[in-house]
Structure formats: C-alpha cells, structure tokens
Amino acid sequence: MxxxxxxxxxxxxxxxxxxxxxxxxxxxVESRGEDGLHRKVRIREFTVDVDEPLGLGGSDKAASPVELALAALATCQEITYRLHAAALGIPLRDVSVQLQGTLDLRGFFSVDPEVRPGFTDIQGTVKFDSSASQDALKALKESVDRHCPVLDLFRNPTPVSIAIA
Structure with a gap:
C-alpha cells in the first residue's frame, strides 16, 4: 500500500x-491584547491564546511565545518528517519530537547587554515508529534538517522589519 x-x-x-x-x-498573524500579558492571536480562521507564566508577569492562561516557538519547531519537524518519509519511500507510521530550549532571562529583562534574549540552545530527540533501517532514518533526518522551514528560522537569521503603525 x-x-x-x-x-x-x-x-x-x-x-x-x-x-x-x-x-x-x-x-x-494578528495579535491583540486580552488582559495583562494574555494575548489572542488570529491565524487564518483560528485563534491561539498566548500568555506568560505567573513568575514572568503573566496570568498563565496559555503557553508563552517561546514555548510556542518550540512547539512550532517540534510540529514542523514532525510534519516535514512525515512528508519527506513519504517522498523517499521510507515507511513511517508515526514520529514524535521532544525539545527543550534554554533561555537566559537576563537578556529579556535587559540585565546584561551581552546576553541575547533568545534561546542559547535547543536540544531534543526524535522518535520514529518505523520499520525502516537506521541508515534510512539517518537519511530522512538529513533531508528534514535541510528542508524544515521552522528549523531554518532558528538556524539562519531572517530579516525582520516591524514598523510603528
């Protein structure tokens, strides 16, 4: 089949x-405030809530932006694995990605100008439910690492221009 x-x-x-x-x-996307740091983001016909944990001033009503960035990377990886496995003829029943990012809050809170506000590193694992050989899965990982759009955002600086309206 x-x-x-x-x-x-x-x-x-x-x-x-x-x-x-x-x-x-x-x-x-379009983001608007609810109350405090709680935001509502409109993405096509979907609405996503975003907030910060209590310890960072939020009301903990939703995942934080950096958690959503990790979620975007994990899910983009999984989708790219699924599609590239199909294209390469590699049997793949399921795939899951677990990620952990390290953030030094001194950058976000402007404590130390030498500390960047973003992740200092992201580490994770991918688990396959597949009958494919280790060599095939390694080739699949190489293909995904070359073609995953969100991984590309993390690895390569993307020009960003945000103007005052």
Missing part, C-alpha cells in the same frame, strides 16, 4: 517546478 502523502508531495514538487512563480506564499 502506498503512502497517501507520497502522491501529494510529488504533485507539489512537479507543480512548483513547472510554475516556480507560484512557490512563494505569504503567511500572516
């Missing part, structure tokens, strides 16, 4: 190769 994502992946590859001008897509 073929993987249902294999034909999707191949069809997208072929379509984007034939019409590269259609390959560039834009994503957008």
């Amino acid at each position: 073929s993987d249902p994502y294999q034909s999707l992946f191949i069809a997208n590859q072929q379509a984007l190769a034939a019409q590269p001008e259609k390959a560039v897509v834009n994503f957008s």
Whole structure:
C-alpha cells in the first residue's frame, strides 16, 4: 500500500517546478491584547491564546511565545518528517519530537547587554515508529534538517522589519 502523502508531495514538487512563480506564499498573524500579558492571536480562521507564566508577569492562561516557538519547531519537524518519509519511500507510521530550549532571562529583562534574549540552545530527540533501517532514518533526518522551514528560522537569521503603525 502506498503512502497517501507520497502522491501529494510529488504533485507539489512537479507543480512548483513547472510554475516556480507560484512557490512563494505569504503567511500572516494578528495579535491583540486580552488582559495583562494574555494575548489572542488570529491565524487564518483560528485563534491561539498566548500568555506568560505567573513568575514572568503573566496570568498563565496559555503557553508563552517561546514555548510556542518550540512547539512550532517540534510540529514542523514532525510534519516535514512525515512528508519527506513519504517522498523517499521510507515507511513511517508515526514520529514524535521532544525539545527543550534554554533561555537566559537576563537578556529579556535587559540585565546584561551581552546576553541575547533568545534561546542559547535547543536540544531534543526524535522518535520514529518505523520499520525502516537506521541508515534510512539517518537519511530522512538529513533531508528534514535541510528542508524544515521552522528549523531554518532558528538556524539562519531572517530579516525582520516591524514598523510603528
């Protein structure tokens, strides 16, 4: 039985190769305050709550932005694993990613100008439910590490311009 994502992946590859001008897509979000540090983020037709833990001034009503960044990386990795496994013909019943990021709050709270406000490192593990060989899973990991959009955001500085409205 073929993987249902294999034909999707191949069809997208072929379509984007034939019409590269259609390959560039834009994503957008809009965030607004609820109360205190609690925010509501509109993403297409979805709403996501964001907050900070009590110890950082929030009301602990939702995950924090840095936790959501880790969640974005973990889920993007899992999705990329799923699609690239299908494209490579690697049997993959399921995949899970666990991540932990270290943050030095001195950067966020402007205590030390030498300390960056973002993660100093992120470490994790990926677990496969697969009958594939270790060599195949290693090749899959290399493909995912090259093509995961959120991993690319963490590894490579992306130009960001935020203007005052």
